[in-house]
Amino acid sequence: MNATALTLPVVTIQDSFPQVIQDVEDGLVPLDKFWVSCYKASEPSVHAKINAELDERDRNLVVLKPSEGEVEVVKDSNGTYRVSCKPLGVPPTKVVTPVQEYKDEERSNPTKPHRITAFDVSPDSSRFATGYLDGSVFLYPTKAFKHLRQTLIPTTIDVTKSKTPSRPHLSGVSSLKFFPSSRVLLSSGLDFSLTILPAELPEASSASSSRIQPVRTMRAHTRTVTDTAIIAQGRNIVSSSLDSAIKLWDVSSGEVITSIYAQSPISSMSLGDRLIAPPDGEESIPPPATDSREIPETGTKVVFCGLQSGKFEMLDLGFKKSVYTSAAGSTGALNTIAYSQPMNLLATGSSKDLVTVYDTRSLDTPLTSFKRLDTSIEGLAFIRRAGDQESVVELAVATSDGLPYIASVVPEGPMVDAELVGVDCDSVRNVTVREDSGRFDVWSASDDGIVRRYAF
Known part of the structure; x- marks a missing residue:
């Protein structure tokens, strides 16, 4: 049974990433970072740091850009954040925080x-x-x-x-x-x-x-x-x-x-x-x-x-x-x-x-x-x-x-x-x-x- 089991990837993200984004959006800091890591058994892990900063034109928009690593974090139309990682084949995956x-x-x-x-x-x-x-x-x-x-x-x-x-x-x-x-x-x-x-x-x-x-x-x-x-x-x-x-x-x-x-x-x-x-x-x-x-x-x-x-x-x-x-x-x-x-x-x-x-x-x-x-x-x-x-x-x-x-x-x-x-x-x-x-x-x-x- 183990031999036929599929291996699914793991996405982890800094627990405080919502606070990081909120602080930038509120103008408390001009720029901040949070980390994201992706894992898959038997493959090298991928780690990244994501820059959160206000858009140069729309000062109500927080832009997320990777400063290190091949990981992308985006916010969809529903306000949900998704993480993807090409090296490990991770499709855009929701990261959900508690209410x-x-x-x-x-x-x-x-x-x-x-x-x-x-x-x-x-x-x-x-x-x-x-x-x-x-x-x-x-x-x-x-x-x-x-x-x-x-x-x-x-x-x-x-x-x-x-x-x-x-x-x-x-x-x-x-x-x-x-x-x-x-x-x-x-x-x-x-x-x-x-x-x-x-x-x-x-x-x-x-x-x-x-x-x-x-x-x-x-x-x-x-x-x-x-x-x-x-x-x-x-x-x-x-x-x-x-x-x-x-x-x-x-x-x-x-x-x-x-x-x-x-x-x-x-x-x-x-x-x-x-x-x-x-x-x-x-x-x-x-x-x-x-x-x-x-x-x-x-x-x-x-x-x-x-x-x-x-x-x-x-x-x-x-x-x-x-x-x-x-x-x-x-x-x-x-x-x-x-x-x-x-x-x-x-x-x-x-x-x-x-x-x-x-x-x-x-x-x-x-x-x-x-x-x-x-x-x-x-x-x-x-x-x-x-x-x-x-x-x-x-x-x-x-x-x-x-x-x-x-x-x-x-x-x-x-x-x-x-x-x-x-x-x-x-x-x-x-x-x-x-x-x-x-x-x-x-x-x-x-x-x-x-x-x-x-x-x-």
Whole structure:
């Protein structure tokens, strides 16, 4: 699989380039520079310095000219900056800055930042939650923003005094998931447990920071719980673990309804509707549930598991068994996996920097696979938006090298559609996409303790 993977280029740009351009535009300085670098595995890297200066005739126009290196930076009609590099064959690639950066000064102090190990944004985008290595979880409110940006400089939002704290785990938090109501939060941890937390925000007038306690703690796994998922409104939930088990839970009692075992420890999981065409001639209609605690929607679901062995496995919650296992892989553990039944697509991300995309109607042969630099893929999220003639499918990719990006997959691809800039070499371990009325926000959380929101 590695031999056929395409190598995509990497564009990096000075984090403060929007401020450099703004200072020149405002007349604070007549001229300034920022750096741009382009990389591609097994090829010499290209570095450049770009001069930003006011146009001699139009003093409202900032002109960008390379002073060193074969790199071009241009501003398109939408106000987006694009970087291209002929020596490495890099086409004009968007460099996108966050619209917002959320900072808790007690957690994102540059001298001693708290690494964000788990993250989620509520379905209504009104709040987000962060989890940490010490087992703590914090809930924060979000702020609205205008999509028509006047500047590429992100708005910094200080949420130090707006957090609601909790300490539901004895050690690191491995996953966070909001229930559909946006008012309840599911957490899991390295201490083998899952918890249900209230996720109501305090009234603005009474901004209370009193610690919230779990309303339920669930224990049955014998090793780290790696991921979770919520079925329908949340009466049933699913968890995966390094003990190789997928467990189906009844939330009201906190008890396990059933366990299904994969071939090896499960690093990641993704829940979705059963495939329209079951693999290998499997039956399409599962038997009725025998446990009254199992809701009807559960029987329609499958779980794709990313395994430490490098394989992925599909477990059917209706049939209570494994129904598909991929061929042996040599790509390292599958750290992250994303399944979209409406798109008929599955994507896996490995510890060896390989992203592989499959058509779920033909899982034996990948649609495509690609990589960039020698890093670890930490998170994947599908993005689907309307194109001129057909839907465009993209993947938001979080990476341990601090260079998250958006890759175009269908109908053109794979190619880098946008570099998500703003992180200074800190691992980005979480990426989440929220869509609303044709627009979508990409949220990321990184080891510098900062949550960033990108708007498209």
